[in-house]
Amino acid sequence: MSVYTSVSTAELAQWLQRYALGELVELKGIAAGITNTNYFVTTTHGRYVLTLFEVLQLDELPYFLELKSHLARHGVACPAPIADHNDHFASLLAGKPACLVSCLDGHDVAAPNAAQCYAVGEMLAQMHKASSTFPRRMRNPRGPEWWSRTAAALYPQLPAADAASLRSEIAFQDSHRFDFLPQGVIHADLFKDNVLMDGDRIAGFIDFYYACNDILLYDLAIALNDWARDVQGDIDAELARAIIAGYQSIRPLTEEERKAWPVMLRAAALRFWVSRLLDFYRPASGEMTYTKDPGVFQRLLEAHRARQDFWL
Ligand SMILES: Nc1ncnc2c1ncn2[C@@H]1O[C@H](COP(=O)(O)OP(=O)(O)O)[C@@H](O)[C@H]1O
Numbered sequence: 001m002s003v004y005t006s007v008s009t010a011e012l013a014q015w016l017q018r019y020a021l022g023e024l025v026e027l028k029g030i031a032a033g034i035t036n037t038n039y040f041v042t043t044t045h046g047r048y049v050l051t052l053f054e055v056l057q058l059d060e061l062p063y064f065l066e067l068k069s070h071l072a073r074h075g076v077a078c079p080a081p082i083a084d085h086n087d088h089f090a091s092l093l094a095g096k097p098a099c100l101v102s103c104l105d106g107h108d109v110a111a112p113n114a115a116q117c118y119a120v121g122e123m124l125a126q127m128h129k130a131s132s133t134f135p136r137r138m139r140n141p142r143g144p145e146w147w148s149r150t151a152a153a154l155y156p157q158l159p160a161a162d163a164a165s166l167r168s169e170i171a172f173q174d175s176h177r178f179d180f181l182p183q184g185v186i187h188a189d190l191f192k193d194n195v196l197m198d199g200d201r202i203a204g205f206i207d208f209y210y211a212c213n214d215i216l217l218y219d220l221a222i223a224l225n226d227w228a229r230d231v232q233g234d235i236d237a238e239l240a241r242a243i244i245a246g247y248q249s250i251r252p253l254t255e256e257e258r259k260a261w262p263v264m265l266r267a268a269a270l271r272f273w274v275s276r277l278l279d280f281y282r283p284a285s286g287e288m289t290y291t292k293d294p295g296v297f298q299r300l301l302e303a304h305r306a307r308q309d310f311w312l
């Protein structure tokens with residue numbers, strides 16, 4: 001149950017007075033989620049999601065909340081943050097930075113079909129286009145400098161063959177930088193559990209807290225590596241083609257992006273292999289995460305290395 005910070009109805013009713021949302025009717029904890037505390041909040045005006053941030057500080061929130069607001073304003077499916085009477089999206093509640101966003105219909109899907117993959121690709125391209133006018137910037141906290149530094153700290157703990165494989169991929173990625181490719185705001189973690197689906201329609205992208213400015217193609221690679229992965233852990237060609245086709249229906253890839261695509265798929269697998277290794281070997285004390293299997297992305301990376309056809 002991911003309710004780390006308890007909020008009483010009295011405390012919330014008092015806090016809600018800073019909004020034009022009516023009176024509190026119901027407060028219900030949300031079991032899903034890993035990092036933050038989430039509640040469904042029903043008021044006399046409607047239904048919202050309350051997030052209490054367990055890691056991010058109040059002054060770190062504007063990029064993420066203003067990005068969601070910008071995207072929602074442009075019709076991208078994502079929760080819209082609600083502003084209070086001071087025109088702020090976030091303030092302290094129960095000692096934690098907290099915000100309210102619109103509540104979306106839909107659920108995450110564990111085994112998507114091709115139509116759902118197409119819809120995710122299409123919405124991702126819409127997000128990339130809509131964020132081109134977003135004025136704030138955020139560097140990627142988990143880019144090449146981070147994965148090199150993190151891997152260096154992990155090598156002594158890894159089995160020798162895994163360390164060698166990781167070293168060789170980092171060297172390969174270092175020799176293939178693509179800073180000249182189209183850049184913009186990327187979600188950077190568009191896994192299946194970060195998209196709410198209503199049938200084949202996208203109800204909304206959620207969990208924007210790795211969003212940053214980076215290479216757009218890299219975001220498509222991150223999404224494909226999760227959405228199109230089959231139960232054996234390799235990529236299902238039909239689902240891969242669907243997500244790429246959905247993306248290109250809105251933003252066709254350039255010739256340079258098509259050339260970079262195989263390397264980008266490997267970079268996207270590397271990033272999550274390293275973060276899962278970090279969680280596995282160095283769980284931060286008191287960190288409230290469930291360890292996910294790093295081997296999933298190690299095997300996917302090895303499959304990408306051996307591949308000839310990349311579904312373009
Ligand atoms: N705007 C929303 N509308 C409906 N449900 C939401 C919304 N935001 C989050 N949820 C629900 O809360 C769960 C946890 O949200 P998530 O952002 O993944 O949390 P965490 O930041 O803790 O990982 C989601 O799986 C979803 O069920």
Ligand SMILES: N[C@@H](CCOP(=O)(O)O)C(=O)O
Pocket residue numbers: 034035189191272275276289292
């Ligand atoms: N989608 C990632 C995990 C994202 O990080 P978290 O901090 O939200 O757990 C993965 O599956 O590795």
